[in-house]
Amino acid sequence: MSPVHRTPQRTAPGDHALSSLPLLLDRTSPVPLYHxxxxxxxSAIEQGALAPGNLLGNEVDLSVRLGLSRPTVRQAIRSLVDKGLLVRRRGVGTQVVHSKVRRPLELSSLYDDLEAAGQRPTTRVLRNERIPAAADVAAALAVPEGAEVTVLERLRRTRGRPVAFLCNYLPAPLLELPTERLESTGLYRMLRSAGLTLHSARQSVGARGAxxxxxxxxxxxxxxxxxxMERTAYDDTGRAVEYGSHVYRASHYAFEFQLLVRP
Amino acid sequence: MSPVHRTPQRTAPGDHALSSLPLLLDRTSPVPLYHxxxxxxxSAIEQGALAPGNLLGNEVDLSVRLGLSRPTVRQAIRSLVDKGLLVRRRGVGTQVVHSKVRRPLELSSLYDDLEAAGQRPTTRVLRNERIPAAADVAAALAVPEGAEVTVLERLRRTRGRPVAFLCNYLPAPLLELPTERLESTGLYRMLRSAGLTLHSARQSVGARGAxxxxxxxxxxxxxxxxxxMERTAYDDTGRAVEYGSHVYRASHYAFEFQLLVRP
DNA sequence: AAGTGGTCTAGACCACCGG
DNA sequence: CGGTGGTCTAGACCACTTT
Structure with a gap:
């Protein structure tokens, strides 16, 4: 990352970068107008057509220009404020945030992380079987002790070198986990494609000697x-879907993420 | 944390727990109605008056009962959905989420974390002076190399035992950091009370030998x-406000947090 | 004083889900 | 099919910031 010494960037008063931007809405599309x-x-922000610090122009004008109601325009802007791309100030206006916002911390898998970083990850499944839940696993998954759970042990490599050892437990009735599919994709991707919608997770990140x-x-x-890293993930009905206990080579991996402060 | 084996909890059809709940609005208050x-x-959810799985009752009825418009009621519900406390399903209704949601990952200070955990943290300031920024610090803070920055080194203890060594850099013109105040509170609390509103931060969490x-x-x-942990925090104008490089005793501390998956 | 976002209303129609 | 949340409208008044 290189330092960027920004020249203070201000739009001339009364003007705003949005006025010259083509904005087209398709009212026949099933995609909501605000979306x-x-x-x-x-995309205008990403491509630099709206530069950091630019004012967006007031909501009323924008709604008139687009033939939308103001609440609809506000809903669109709100979604971008929630993403951290815009900042609203009462009495001032809506501005594009200066700092580059990367994606916030997501419930993503290591597999996705590595793949996104352009490193082709490979997985070797060391263990994939169904066993009765021990006390700690039962507690984490909120199932009775002795209930059948799937235990998964995987070694993940990137560029031929081991990066992490992943141990996961899932309630056995939830889904099938064929070893060959596990070796070609990430666990979370399999959960999603099985129709499970993850809602929240409790994580704990620490360190220790090997x-x-x-x-x-x-x-x-x-x-x-x-x-x-230990993590229990839940779907939107509150069921525990997965409990994982992972260790990563600190010399080869760190968690990186962006945090947004919600007002 | 103890395992909770929930009995499937369902509200009788047509009924919902909210109907017996007193909801009072004060239209003379400056606090927005939706808030x-x-x-x-x-608070009804926290105190168990609305149990996990309970349906909230439809939005139209609720708005009639409260004398509010439906958009206003929706705004209130939306804020709780965003917090992860409620789940909306089209054609079904709005339910209280089953799993206990703790606060999501926040841009909080270690000090606040420890204090919230009931452990009275103490801080010893080992260094507090202004120096010219070295290259790496200048890059992280996006200031010119050699610009004046405040460097802070602190040792944090809880129950008499050291927990972390904290090294922070801040652009010097930003604010005064009297050592005695630093020893009695957290840095982030001082930033907030100086009127700086934090907007986002980029963090990296890793491990290494001491x-x-x-x-x-x-x-x-x-x-x-x-x-x-390394972190650069930005205010809502995009200025870098703080760069920190912290080390924690892994035997005494781990990061714990809740993640929410945004649809 | 003028202009901005923040809140709120009272309707409307649609898409999806369940029985 | 009826009931739910999802979207959208066309206004209104208020609080805050800047000039």
Missing amino acids: QLARQLE TAGEAALLDEAEGAALLT | QLARQLE TAGEAALLDEAEGAALLT
């Missing part, structure tokens, strides 16, 4: 610092 | 696993 507008504003077994698997020295 | 409503619903100096400060052995 069409939000998408166009977002055990002998972990060291051997991950090609590290015993006692080397490992990043650990 | 008054949201607050009351939220150096000899860190080991001595933190009462660990050399090479012991430490949790590391």
Whole structure:
């Protein structure tokens, strides 16, 4: 990341970058109007047509220009404010945020993270079987002790080097997890394509020294610092869908994310 | 955390727990009506008057009962959906989410975290001075190399034991940071009370072994696993407000947080 | 004083889900 | 089919910020 010394960027008063932007709405489309507008504003920001600091122009004018009601325009703007792309100030206007916003922390899988980073991840499934839940797993998944759960142990590599050892538990009745599919994609992707909509997760991120077994698997020295993550994910009915206990090679991986402060 | 084996909880059709709940609005209050409503619903959920799985009752009835317009009621409900407390399903209704939602990951300080956990944190300021920015700090804060920045080194303890070593850099012109106030409160609290509104932050969480100096400060052995966090925080004009490089004793601290999946 | 976003109203029609 | 949330309209008044 290189430092960027911005010249203070201001729009001339009364003018705004949006006025010269073509905004087209398709009222026959099934896509909501506010969403069409939000998408166009977002891409204008991404492509620099709306530069950081630019004022958006007031909502009333915009709604007149587009032939939309003001609440609809507000809904579009609100969605971008929620994403952190815009800032509204009463009495001032709506501005494009200066700092580059990357995606906020998501409930994404390591697989997606690595793939997005252009590193072709591979997975070796070390274990994939159904067992009765031990006490700790039962507690995490909120199922009775001894209930059948699927246990999954996977070793993830990128560019030939091991990056993480992943241990996951899922309520067995939830879905089938064929080993060959697990080796070609991420667990979370499989959950989504099985129609499970994840709603929330509780995570804990820590660190500890590698055990002998972990060291051997991950090609590290015993006692080397490992990043650990435990996570229980829930669907929108509140069912626990997955409990994972992962260790990452700290020398090869760190969690990076963007946080947004909600007012 | 103890496992809770929930009995499937369903409201009788046509009935909903909200109907017996007193909801009072004060139209003379400066607090927006949608916010008054949201607050009351939220506390009803927290206190169990609205149990997980309960249907909220449809929006139209609720708006009639309260003498509000439907958009206003929707705005209240939307704010709770955004917080992860409620789930809306078209054709079904609005339900209280089953799983207990803790606060999502916030741009909070370690100080606040510890204090919220009931552990009285103490801070010793090891260094508090103004220096010219080195290249890496200048890059992180997006200021010219050599610009004056405040450097802060603090050792945080809880229950007499060291927990973290915190190193922070701030653009010097931003605010005064008297050492005595730093020892009695958190940095982020000071930023907020100085009128700075934080907007976003980029974080990176990793791990590594302790150096000899860190080991001595933190009462660990050399090479012991430490949790590391680097963060640059921005205000809503996009200015970098703070760059921090922290190390935590992994044996005493982990990051815990709740993630919400936004649809 | 003028202009901005923040809140609120009283309707309307549509899309989706369940029985 | 009836009931639900999802979208949308055309206004209104208020609170705040800047000039």
